[in-house]
Amino acid sequence: MDTITLIGYFAGTLTTISFLPQVIRSWKTKSTHDISFAMLALFGLGMLLWATYGFWLNSPPIILANVITFALILVLLAMKIRYK
């Protein structure tokens, strides 16, 4: 695999896992007051559309990355609604 493809995979892994520490923090503190609902909603919708894009192009890495991130955003949205 060439360097730039590796950089692309590394970038995708980072942006996908980045929401995990946010989920853990919100779960621990039970507080999501400072997180913007609009940010989560827009980002989640964007993830759904990226996943659609990935399905259409039959690209497993695009599908996988966006489905995982979408799931994390859904958890954050649920906590945002639950914890206020």
Next chain:
Amino acid sequence: MDTITLIGYFAGTLTTISFLPQVIRSWKTKSTHDISFAMLALFGLGMLLWATYGFWLNSPPIILANVITFALILVLLAMKIRYK
């Protein structure tokens, strides 16, 4: 432009602008306690790598989307440090 390319552009626009309402909310409330520093750091590093990927492939849409998002993440990181 075909439908799937339009979906891709729309997805990219959504994920890029999604951090704008977060910046506005944090600016207004002067509070970033519930936002995970690790999330911002990992996501910001991911954006830098995606921008590198875009420069390497000479892809203006990838560069533009990731540079704008990186700038918004930098603002959030600064507010996270400033407001605690």
